Structure formats: structure tokens, C-alpha cells
Amino acid sequence: MIDRGATRHIWPTHVAVQAAVTFLTLVAVGTACTGGSEDSANAKTLPRAASRGTAGNDTLVARNGIGAGKITIPGAEAEDGQWLRPAKDYASTRFSGLDQITTANAPQLKLAWSFSTGVLRGQEAAPLVVGGTMYVVTPYPNILYALDLSKPGGPAKWKYEPQPLAAAQGVACCDVVNRGAAFADGKIFYNTLDNQTIAVDATTGKEVWRTQLGDINHGETMTMAPLVVKGKVLVGNSGGELGIRGWLTALDVKTGKVAWRAYHGGPDSLVLIGPRFKPFYETDQGKDLGVTTWPPDKWKQGGAGAWGWISYDAALNLIYYGTANPGPWNPEQRPGDNKWSSTTFARDPDTGEAVWAYQVTPHDLHDYDGINESILLDLPWKGQTRRVLVRPERDGYVYVQDRTTGEVLAADTFGVVNSTSGVNLQTGRPVVNHEKEPQMGKVVREICPASPGTKDWQPSAFSPRTGLLYIPHQNLCMDVEPVEANYIAGTPYVGMNVKMYAGPGGHRGVFDAWDPIARRKVWSVTEDFPVWSGALVTAGDVVFYGTMDGWFKALDARSGALLWKAKLGSGIIGQPVTYRAPDGKQYVAILAGVGGWPGAIVSAGIDARDSSAALGFANAMRDLPNATTKGGTLYVFGLP
Amino acid sequence: MSAMSAGRYWGRIAAVAALALGLACKREERRFNATYPSAPAYASVTLDTLQPGVPSPELTVKSPAEGNAYDIAQGKLLFAQWNCTGCHSHGGGGMGPPLMDNEWIYGSSPENIVATIVEGRPNGMPSFRNRITANQLWQLAAYVRSMAGLEAKGPSPGRNDEMQYKVDEQRTPFRTPRASSSKTLPAKSQRP
Numbered sequence: 001m002i003d004r005g006a007t008r009h010i011w012p013t014h015v016a017v018q019a020a021v022t023f024l025t026l027v028a029v030g031t032a033c034t035g036g037s038e039d040s041a042n043a044k045t046l047p048r049a050a051s052r053g054t055a056g057n058d059t060l061v062a063r064n065g066i067g068a069g070k071i072t073i074p075g076a077e078a079e080d081g082q083w084l085r086p087a088k089d090y091a092s093t094r095f096s097g098l099d100q101i102t103t104a105n106a107p108q109l110k111l112a113w114s115f116s117t118g119v120l121r122g123q124e125a126a127p128l129v130v131g132g133t134m135y136v137v138t139p140y141p142n143i144l145y146a147l148d149l150s151k152p153g154g155p156a157k158w159k160y161e162p163q164p165l166a167a168a169q170g171v172a173c174c175d176v177v178n179r180g181a182a183f184a185d186g187k188i189f190y191n192t193l194d195n196q197t198i199a200v201d202a203t204t205g206k207e208v209w210r211t212q213l214g215d216i217n218h219g220e221t222m223t224m225a226p227l228v229v230k231g232k233v234l235v236g237n238s239g240g241e242l243g244i245r246g247w248l249t250a251l252d253v254k255t256g257k258v259a260w261r262a263y264h265g266g267p268d269s270l271v272l273i274g275p276r277f278k279p280f281y282e283t284d285q286g287k288d289l290g291v292t293t294w295p296p297d298k299w300k301q302g303g304a305g306a307w308g309w310i311s312y313d314a315a316l317n318l319i320y321y322g323t324a325n326p327g328p329w330n331p332e333q334r335p336g337d338n339k340w341s342s343t344t345f346a347r348d349p350d351t352g353e354a355v356w357a358y359q360v361t362p363h364d365l366h367d368y369d370g371i372n373e374s375i376l377l378d379l380p381w382k383g384q385t386r387r388v389l390v391r392p393e394r395d396g397y398v399y400v401q402d403r404t405t406g407e408v409l410a411a412d413t414f415g416v417v418n419s420t421s422g423v424n425l426q427t428g429r430p431v432v433n434h435e436k437e438p439q440m441g442k443v444v445r446e447i448c449p450a451s452p453g454t455k456d457w458q459p460s461a462f463s464p465r466t467g468l469l470y471i472p473h474q475n476l477c478m479d480v481e482p483v484e485a486n487y488i489a490g491t492p493y494v495g496m497n498v499k500m501y502a503g504p505g506g507h508r509g510v511f512d513a514w515d516p517i518a519r520r521k522v523w524s525v526t527e528d529f530p531v532w533s534g535a536l537v538t539a540g541d542v543v544f545y546g547t548m549d550g551w552f553k554a555l556d557a558r559s560g561a562l563l564w565k566a567k568l569g570s571g572i573i574g575q576p577v578t579y580r581a582p583d584g585k586q587y588v589a590i591l592a593g594v595g596g597w598p599g600a601i602v603s604a605g606i607d608a609r610d611s612s613a614a615l616g617f618a619n620a621m622r623d624l625p626n627a628t629t630k631g632g633t634l635y636v637f638g639l640p
Numbered sequence: 641m642s643a644m645s646a647g648r649y650w651g652r653i654a655a656v657a658a659l660a661l662g663l664a665c666k667r668e669e670r671r672f673n674a675t676y677p678s679a680p681a682y683a684s685v686t687l688d689t690l691q692p693g694v695p696s697p698e699l700t701v702k703s704p705a706e707g708n709a710y711d712i713a714q715g716k717l718l719f720a721q722w723n724c725t726g727c728h729s730h731g732g733g734g735m736g737p738p739l740m741d742n743e744w745i746y747g748s749s750p751e752n753i754v755a756t757i758v759e760g761r762p763n764g765m766p767s768f769r770n771r772i773t774a775n776q777l778w779q780l781a782a783y784v785r786s787m788a789g790l791e792a793k794g795p796s797p798g799r800n801d802e803m804q805y806k807v808d809e810q811r812t813p814f815r816t817p818r819a820s821s822s823k824t825l826p827a828k829s830q831r832p
Contacts, residue, residue, distance in 0.1 A: 166762050166763050166764070167760075167762065167763075167764055167766075168764070169763050169764040170727070170735065170736065170763070170764020170765060170766060171735070171764070172735065172764075173735060174735075241726070443803045479803065481802055481803040483720065483802065486721060486722075486723055488722070488723050490766060491722075491723040491726055491727070491766065492723050492725075492726020492727055492735065493723075493726070494726055497730075497802055497803050497805060499803065499805060600734065604733065604734075604737070605733070605737065605738065605741075605743075606732055606733045606734065606738060607731065607732040607733060607738035607740055607741045608732060609731075609732060609740060609806055609807075610729050610730045610731045610732025610733075610738070610740060610805055610806040611732075611805045611806065612729045612730050612732065612803075612805035612806075613729040613730070613731075613732025613733055613734050613738070614729070614732070614733070614734040615729075615734055618729075618732055618734075619805075
């Protein structure tokens with residue numbers, strides 16, 4: 001079935017409308033906030049026409065939470081007050097059923113306690129809460145702390161130090177981050193920067209097993225948070241900027257033995273493509289596309305790791321995840337579709353077999369990794385309930401896909417996009433704007449979105465109560481100039497000079513509430529710096545996120561109104577979580593500590609006089625060192 | 641003024657101008673037999689001024705690449721070809737530390753820089769031992785110093801041939817190096 005309505009979304013209308021909205025928002029904010037406070041409730045409920053260039057569906061109701069009560073989360077479990085997985089549930093909603101903290105009492109939130117991790121690099125992890133214990137993973141050197149929630153102040157029970165190779169820091173593309181751990185079977189599982197997956201006894205802090213999965217001398221690192229599905233720990237590698245061979249690997253929970261590994265390039269046998277493989281679109285169908293869509297042998301250093309998020313549908317017995325950008329960035333050195341980079345895979349978790357694949361960005365031109373979270377929802381769609389995944393993608397579109405087949409039902413922009421002019425729902429391919437295609441010997445200017453995309457790794461949250469998806473993201477464009485990339489194992493393989501800057505409107509960060517049924521923004525908050533933290537939403541209809549200048553904020557999930565904010569010791573790029581402590585009260589926890597790709601200018605002391613530094617991100621962040629300093633502290637907030 | 645005398649007048653002007661130009665542009669000589677110090681030579685330099693008791697004298701290693709425009713320009717080319725730009729960008733850093741600032745973790749002398757490239761450093765700098773030839777090592781070191789304004793301005797590159805991401809090395813201001821190692825001051829003769 002083809003949604004012809006959506007194919008009419010062509011970008012000029014879109015961009016113009018969005019730019020107008022941005023402008024209006026800014027004007028509104030400027031008028032409202034004469035005091036100069038940049039964040040005093042600058043959420044703006046958007047007019048209905050905002051994100052749709054076409055007449056749209058007239059049955060939509062122009063009020064917040066239109067989908068409320070209609071969208072369900074597959075496999076939803078009863079709220080237990082814990083946080084066992086990176087995204088809390090298998091559907092990756094980052095929604096907590098706890099409701100003690102409400103829109104009414106959120107303004108009274110107070111610091112309950114804090115804990116220094118002792119590591120001053122970018123803190124991207126989500127703390128886990130298992131029973132009365134909280135687990136925190138630090139960036140390199142990847143220390144794991146267990147904190148006792150049953151005692152005042154959360155004192156440490158134990159710490160586990162895996163002692164990864166210091167040299168691994170030299171092959172970590174974008175700060176030495178770690179995105180957290182997962183709990184199952186009495187153990188905490190997480191990855192070290194030097195490519196080990198480790199299982200630690202959750203009670204004693206003793207190592208149960210560790211498995212070496214990759215090699216820093218080939219540019220590999222591991223930064224993602226594992227997901228445990230049916231007795232298997234699922235992990236992937238990072239290093240799309242270092243010519244790695246990307247993969248996803250399943251390890252046995254008990255022993256750490258590799259159960260299967262699926263590569264994201266090469267012959268079908270390595271990609272685990274077999275008779276069950278039924279991609280929806282024609283260009284994803286065929287034999288050994290992981291070889292034939294590359295120049296000879298280039299797939300062997302073609303990047304396409306898996307450093308983002310994995311979701312799981314127990315009823316369909318499928319996992320969903322996306323692969324990273326192809327290497328090198330210079331697209332002239334790799335003619336072809338470059339499969340299976342920037343691809344969403346559906347696989348059988350037992351065997352690793354691919355069931356379908358959808359290459360979101362064939363022949364990636366701008367480092368648009370496809371690793372963002374897929375949120376699994378059962379969605380009313382044109383009179384029926386469709387089992388979908390919703391993914392706010394790096395290329396600037398919110399994709400709604402049938403998760404049984406991979407069919408794209410909708411792809412709508414949620415930011416300024418000129419690198420493509422829409423997604424053709426008949427072919428499944430984005431319509432590339434060749435004016436923005438990088439070419440050797442030429443500087444191409446004003447490409448939107450920039451390499452980190454409209455949204456990078458920072459995970460969004462979905463509330464079944466409001467029916468809205470909360471998307472933290474950025475507003476950046478760039479100038480690029482390709483140069484020849486040399487492959488030297490264990491060194492960068494990029495071949496692109498990049499210079500990023502704020503997109504239209506001048507702000508670099510956005511926090512959006514998106515209605516996946518109406519396919520539009522319901523409200524939007526702009527932030528000066530990129531919003532590089534994850535989102536959290538609760539049954540108290542409070543949504544949380546942090547800013548890179550160190551403000552931790554609570555917003556009304558329905559209106560976007562600012563309810564509360566607290567200034568933390570360093571910029572926030574972590575993932576907020578909420579839990580019920582042994583005292584019966586609800587708390588919210590967040591790691592502060594600036595870093596990551598945009599924050600490396602602070603955490604790694606980048607010199608922004610070179611605007612190409614940090615793969616071009618330094619240019620967009622040159623004022624960040626005035627706004628925050630290095631940090632590494634966990635903050636826990638509760639009601640008095 | 642007759643046509644002829646006008647011609648003579650302009651001729652004289654041209655001759656003076658040519659002479660002035662000749663004096664201004666002391667053309668750098670192309671070397672065909674430069675000797676670049678090999679591995680054992682630079683291994684003899686220390687990184688630290690703290691030595692028990694009286695400091696022992698150091699072997700003086702003279703890098704032919706210092707102050708040589710050709711070598712520094714080659715260094716700039718090699719800096720991209722060996723993927724140094726991948727981590728250090730064009731001096732501002734990224735995966736690796738910046739090289740255009742005044743912080744020199746492992747020393748700013750040519751010997752220190754060559755030793756860093758050859759030996760690698762524990763927090764992520766790869767070792768290029770037996771991969772980069774001696775002449776290229778000293779060319780790279782000279783270019784790295786020029787990025788921070790530590791080389792004489794004359795021979796330092798005066799333009800970037802790519803997108804403008806920073807001022808060229810000639811216009812990069814000199815800033816006194818500081819580092820965990822105090823053996824970072826350039827020799828007087830090498831200061832611009």
C-alpha cells in the first residue's frame with residue numbers, strides 16, 4: 001500500500017513553513033520573555049499546519065494528546081518502579097508509570113543526593129535501578145558503581161573496574177562515552193571502550209565473564225548499551241569514522257560465548273541473510289548486496305557499526321536496530337548503495353537471521369548514521385491498528401514503518417532538511433538533492449541537517465497517556481569539502497572537512513513533542529545549545545531533559561510549559577531515569593558531565609580556532625566553554 | 641620628454657625593481673643530500689627537566705627540516721596523508737588533542753614530537769614505528785611546530801589549499817609552550 005499523500009511532501013513548502021514557524025516561535029519568545037530569560041516557558045504550541053505542507057487529514061483534532069488512549073505499547077509490563085534496561089522497556093519508550101511527581105508538584109523537586117563518578121568525560125549513560133540498588137557506568141575507564149538506595153545519600157556498595165586499554169581512547173571518534181548497561185539474570189552487562197562485553201554479578205560486584213569482541217588496531221570501540229533478549233546479550237561496535245567492519249553480536253547470558261554475529265557488509269552468509277529475508281523494497285532485495293553495492297573489497301572497511309539502540313517485539317520475536325554510516329565519509333570513494341550501512345534491520349534474536357531490512361540512507365552523503373531508537377507502537381492508522389516502529393531519524397524525518405514488513409507508512413520532517421526533498425514511499429528511497437552532494441574540489445555550503453543529523457543518538461520518549469513522542473534534537477547545518485581518505489588500519493577514515501553552524505533561527509537545540517498519528521509537532525521548545533540529552537516521560541505527565549549548559553528541566557508533557565529547572569555542575573548529555581526507591585518515593589536521576597561529540601570542545605579541550613576540529617562540530621560549539629565546565633556527577637531529585 | 645628617454649627612464653625603473661626583488665627573495669636551495677637523524681639519535685633526548693642531581697648533558701640533534709619551507713610544506717601534506725588530520729583536525733584536535741595551542745603534553749621540541757610519533761603515547765597516540773621514514777618524521781615534526789606558531793614565519797605555510805577553517809600557519813601567533821614536561825621551549829635560534 002502506498003501513501004500517496006505523504007509523497008506530496010516536498011521540501012520547499014516544508015522548509016519555508018518550518019522556517020516561518022521557527023521565526024514566529026522566536027518572535028513569540030522574544031515578546032513573551034522581555035526579562036531575557038531564555039527558557040521561561042518558551043514552549044510554543046504550534047499551529048496545525050506547522051509541519052504539514054499539504055492539506056492534511058481533516059479528521060485530526062487540533063489539541064494536545066490527540067492519540068491518547070488509542071496508541072498502545074506492545075508487550076507493556078506493569079510498573080515495578082525499576083529501570084532494568086537502557087530504555088526501560090523493550091519497546092524503547094522511556095516511559096515510566098510512576099505518577100507521584102506530577103505537573104502540580106514538580107516545581108517542588110529538590111536535590112535528594114548526588115554522587116561523583118570521578119570521571120570528567122561525557123556522561124551519556126542511563127543509570128539502572130534494580131530493586132534497592134542503582135548502577136552507574138562511567139565513560140572510559142568504564143567504572144561500574146553500585147549505589148545503595150535503601151540508605152540516605154545512596155552510598156556506594158561496591159565498584160568494579162574493568163581496566164580497559166588506555167590506547168582505546170585514541171580510536172573513539174567522539175569522546176570516550178558509554179551509553180550504559182542492562183540488567184538480566186542477576187547480572188549487569190555492559191561494554192568497555194576496548195571492545196569487551198562484561199557480565200558483573202549485580203549483588204557482589206564480582207566479574208562473571210568477559211568476552212573480547214573487537215580490536216582497537218582496526219579502529220573498533222564499543223560505546224552502546226546492550227539489550228538482553230531471551231538469554232542473549234546483544235551488542236554492537238562503533239567506528240564508522242575508522243573504517244571498521246560493523247556488526248551486531250549475541251552473547252550467551254550465562255557464559256559470554258558468542259551465539260551469533262551478523263556483519264553489516266559482505267556476502268549474505270556474513271550478514272545472516274537467508275531464506276527468511278523479505279525486504280519490502282526492491283532495492284533492498286537481491287543476492288550479496290553487501291558486496292555488490294561497493295567497489296571491490298571496500299565493504300571490508302565500510303563502517304556501519306551498531307552503536308545505538310535495540311528494540312524487541314516478543315510477539316513477533318524480532319529485534320529492531322539500525323546500522324551506522326558507511327566509511328569513508330567521502331562518498332566519491334565508495335560509489336554504490338553501500339549496503340548495509342544506515343539500515344534498519346529486523347532480526348530473529350535466536351539465530352540472528354535477518355527478516356527484513358530497510359536502507360534508510362542508500363549511499364550516505366553526509367554521515368547520516370541510522371542508529372537511532374525505534375519505538376514500537378500499535379498505532380491506529382487509516383482505520384486499522386498497525387504494528388509500527390517510529391524512528392526520529394538522523395536525516396530529519398520521523399519514519400513510521402510497519403514493523404512486520406518494513407513498509408514505510410510515513411516519513412515527515414521534524415527539522416530543516418534540504419539534503420533531501422522527501423522520501424519516495426514507492427521506492428522507499430529518499431529523494432536526494434544533488435546540489436548538496438559533496439564533490440572533490442568543491443566546497444558545498446548550507447547542507448541541512450549537518451552530520452549529526454536533525455537528531456543523533458539522544459533517545460526520545462513516548463507517553464501512551466499523551467500519545468506524543470518527545471524528541472530531543474538539534475538544528476545544525478554545515479559546509480563540507482571532501483578530501484581523499486587513506487585507509488590506514490586503526491586511524492581515521494573520513495575524508496571530509498566539515499564546518500557546522502546553527503541552522504535557520506540561530507538556536508542549536510530543539511525539544512519537540514510529536515504526534516505520530518497526526519504526523520506533526522504539537523509543541524516545540526528551542527534551546528541555545530544542541531539538546532544532546534535523552535528524554536524521559538512519566539505517568540505524572542512530566543517530561544524531563546537536560547541542556548548542555550547544565551539545566552535539568554521538567555516540562556508539562558501536554559503543553560510543554562516549563563515546570564521546574566535546576567542548574568547542575570556541568571552540561572547534561574545523559575539519559576534521565578525515574579524509579580521508586582525502597583522508601584516508597586519516586587525519584588528522578590540524571591548524570592551531568594558534558595562531552596560527547598558536541599561537548600568534546602570542553603571535555604577534550606578542543607581548540608575552536610580550527611573550525612574543522614572535532615569533525616567540524618567545534619565551530620558550532622565555540623561558546624560552550626564559556627557556558628559550562630567538565631564534570632561527572634549523578635544527581636537525584638525527589639519531592640520534599 | 642622624448643619617446644626614447646621615456647623608454648630609458650622606465651628601463652631604469654625596471655632594473656631597480658628587478659634588483660630589489662632579487663634581494664628580497666632569497667630563494668631556498670633545494671637539498672639533494674640532507675641527512676635526517678635516524679632513530680637512535682632522538683631517543684637520547686629527555687622529556688623532563690627533573691633529573692636526579694645535576695642534569696646530564698643532552699645530545700644536540702639538529703633537524704634539517706627546521707626552518708626549511710620545503711620540508712614544512714611536505715610536512716603539511718604528510719599530515720593529511722598519514723591521517724593525522726583525522727584525529728588532530730587542522731590543529732584544533734578531536735579524537736586527539738589540539739596541536740595549535742600552547743599545551744604540549746609530551747614536549748614541543750622536534751625531537752619530542754618525532755619521539756611521540758615513533759613511540760606512540762599511552763592515551764591513544766598510535767605508534768608509527770617502522771611505518772614512517774626518517775625524513776618524513778622530521779618534516780612532520782617541523783609542520784606540527786608551525787601549526788602552533790613555533791616555526792619561523794618565513795618558511796611556514798602561508799595559505800591553506802582547502803576550505804578556510806583557520807588562519808594559515810604563518811599567521812598563527814606564537815605562544816610560549818607550556819606542558820607537563822618543562823622541556824618545551826624552542827631553542828632561541830628557532831624562535832620566530
